[in-house]
Amino acid sequence: MEKIDQAALLGHLPPHVRDKMLKRVEVLKRYVRDKSRTNAEQGAAELGLSMVHFKKLAHVWELYGRADRLPGAEWPKTKSTSASDELMGALRQAIDESPSSTVSNIARRAIEIATLRGIAIPSRNTLRARIADILADAAPVRSSSQECDIVVVHAALNLPVQTDGGATMPIAALAVHPPTRTVLGIGLSDTCITARAAAQALKTALRRLPLSSAVAASTGPMRIGLDTLPGPEWSSLRSALEQVGVVIEGDERALPRRDAAANYLGRKVSGIQIRPRLATKPAAERTPYVASGQKHLTLKEAEAFAAKRMIPEIQPSASAVAADHIMERLDRWLTEAKS
Numbered sequence: 001m002e003k004i005d006q007a008a009l010l011g012h013l014p015p016h017v018r019d020k021m022l023k024r025v026e027v028l029k030r031y032v033r034d035k036s037r038t039n040a041e042q043g044a045a046e047l048g049l050s051m052v053h054f055k056k057l058a059h060v061w062e063l064y065g066r067a068d069r070l071p072g073a074e075w076p077k078t079k080s081t082s083a084s085d086e087l088m089g090a091l092r093q094a095i096d097e098s099p100s101s102t103v104s105n106i107a108r109r110a111i112e113i114a115t116l117r118g119i120a121i122p123s124r125n126t127l128r129a130r131i132a133d134i135l136a137d138a139a140p141v142r143s144s145s146q147e148c149d150i151v152v153v154h155a156a157l158n159l160p161v162q163t164d165g166g167a168t169m170p171i172a173a174l175a176v177h178p179p180t181r182t183v184l185g186i187g188l189s190d191t192c193i194t195a196r197a198a199a200q201a202l203k204t205a206l207r208r209l210p211l212s213s214a215v216a217a218s219t220g221p222m223r224i225g226l227d228t229l230p231g232p233e234w235s236s237l238r239s240a241l242e243q244v245g246v247v248i249e250g251d252e253r254a255l256p257r258r259d260a261a262a263n264y265l266g267r268k269v270s271g272i273q274i275r276p277r278l279a280t281k282p283a284a285e286r287t288p289y290v291a292s293g294q295k296h297l298t299l300k301e302a303e304a305f306a307a308k309r310m311i312p313e314i315q316p317s318a319s320a321v322a323a324d325h326i327m328e329r330l331d332r333w334l335t336e337a338k339s
Helices: 015-033 035-045 051-064 087-099 101-118 125-139 194-205 212-218 232-243 260-265 299-310 321-338
Strands: 150-157 159-161 166-168 171-177 182-189 223-225 247-249 271-274
Touching: 015 035, 015 051, 035 051, 051 101, 087 101, 087 125, 101 125, 101 232, 150 182, 150 194, 150 260, 171 194, 171 260, 182 194, 182 299, 194 232, 212 321, 232 247, 232 321, 271 299
Parallel strands: 150 223, 223 247
Antiparallel strands: 150 171, 150 271, 159 166, 171 182
């Protein structure tokens, strides 16, 4: 069997799930070297599996020899929220009747419509999930931002980052490609929205620009949607970008736009829940969901995991002279801001 970095195959998993899968690999490797009943029973006991389940796992391992092909290597595990065409029609009618209403009120009206039409009604949580999906898909994007090559938005990510008092959600600066609503770069902070995180997100994004931005990446000008917040670091970042020819589309604001991240990205990106309204809350109020057995992450671990999950591979990318100059300037700015 060829040498494969099994841990690298599991980079899309949270660390606690990755550790569980690597333990499975360790036990399965030992079993295939000695496929005795005693070894099978020991392996099943170590993994907390029945003999039948363990043997099925061993069979998959022998077929592929890859950790990412084993059961359990998918994350997150989601319950189906599928809905019939008839139910979706009822949901859309309820939304159309009162598009600015709350999800709860829309769900209540959708139940009335579905009941009158004799449509099977799922749980209220399923209804709310489907309504939120429809609203996110239909969310408008500011026309000025649509013309940008990159837009920076802010949101808390529902990941448990270690703090002195337990765990908090980190705050992400997300560099988004407006036409495709794709995350191209991420910068994290465990305290508050920061210019450094925005600069880091932009720097990462500039390496992954799609070919639709090839002209701007080559000859400029690069258009970046970036609202600048109070404080010298934000003013300094804006000035640094403008010095290398970037056209900034954005305002000086006391607070970030709370709806921008949701408008571009919806409620989740690759299984990671985004919470824009918590981005301005203190750490103690950003309580994350912690699954059974899940470890609290360092900020560095959370950033690596979020980047692996949320940023797709862009091949080929449009990086060129103008984009390289901006990256070099961001590198200098980040170094100066750190000192």
